[in-house]
Amino acid sequence: MTRATRPRVGLFVTCLVDAMRPEIGFAAIRLLEDAGCDVEVPTRQTCCGQPAYNSGDDASTAAVARQVIAAFEPFDHLIVPSGSCAGTIRHGYPALLASDADWGPRAARLAEKTHEIMSYLVDIRDYTPGGLRLEGSATYHDSCAGLRELGIHDQPRRLLAAVDGLEMRPLDGENVCCGFGGMFCVKYPAISDAIVGEKADTVERSGADMLLAGDLGCLMNMAGKLNRRGSKVRCFHTIEILAGGGNGPAIGEKP
Structure with missing residues (x-):
């Protein structure tokens, strides 16, 4: 593939990835480059504005949106390792x-x-x-925004099927909210905690070693609940596994 035919993509890192789990950003770059893309990370990017948008602060969201649009207009594609941020844009x-x-x-x-x-x-x-191997078992949680706003369901499962040695186990209620919901967990913490408690029950019943998903907010919420219970289930963003990860510290674990 010549450089002229390689898409020039801008990676929207997301606030949570930048602040809490930069490994996801690096994994995204590796995968996009392996898929034949030229990847850039615009330094002008900030938050996508989702918290303000979901809280009804349209003026602040519009200001953020204009900044994001200006930063990413030159690219062939804007790529996001988060269904909720992608849905907002x-x-x-x-x-x-x-x-x-x-x-x-x-x-x-x-x-x-x-x-x-x-x-x-x-x-x-x-x-x-190609060339991936990870011994173990995993179960998959479909994040609300990715599934309902963007129709993401089969894609992660197709990609994970290429990982030799990884057994995918079904998750009861795989499409049920984890209770994070952006500002929902802040506004309604008791309800959010009850929801994530039920999700943790189903994850542990799956018998899987790992919990995978495509949104860091959901993963942090579920990992927090599982860790507080003393669960041995380890949580990773799916693209970390696809980029050859899964052996290092999981989300919520100390390096």
């Missing part, structure tokens, strides 16, 4: 800026080329990882 930005004669069309154009990373690897790049 794909659906929230065009809705929020629809009445703006300048930024509305720009938001719509960016939305069209914004993709969650596993969806992009499978649906756009037709990518299959």
Whole structure:
């Protein structure tokens, strides 16, 4: 593949990945490069604005959206290792800026080329990882935004099927919310804790060694609950496994 045919993609790292789990960002770069992309990480990026958007602060969200749009317009695609952030950019930005004669069309154009990373690897790049082996078992949680806003379900499972030695086990209620919900866990902590408690029950009943998902917020919420219980289940973002990880510290574990 010549450089002229390689897509130039901008990686939207996300706040949580940048602050809490940068390994996910590095894993994303490795996978995108292996899939034939030229990857850049614009330094002008900040939060996608999702917390403000979900709290009804449209003015602050619009200001953030304009900054993100300006930073990522030059790229062929914007790639995000998070269904919730990708959903905000794909659906929230065009809705929020629809009445703006300048930024509305720009938001719509960016939305069209914004993709969650596993969806992009499978649906756009037709990518299959090679040479991977990880002994163990895992179960998969479908994050709400990725599943319901973006239709991400089969893609991560297709990618994980390429990992030799990894046994995928079913998860009861795989599509049921973990209780994180962005600001939901802050506004309604008791309800959130009850929901994640039920999710932890199903994860442990699966008998899997690892819990995988595509959103760090969900993973941190579930890992926190499992760790507080003393569970031996280890939590990873799926792309960490696909980039050859899974042997180092899991989410919530000390290095």
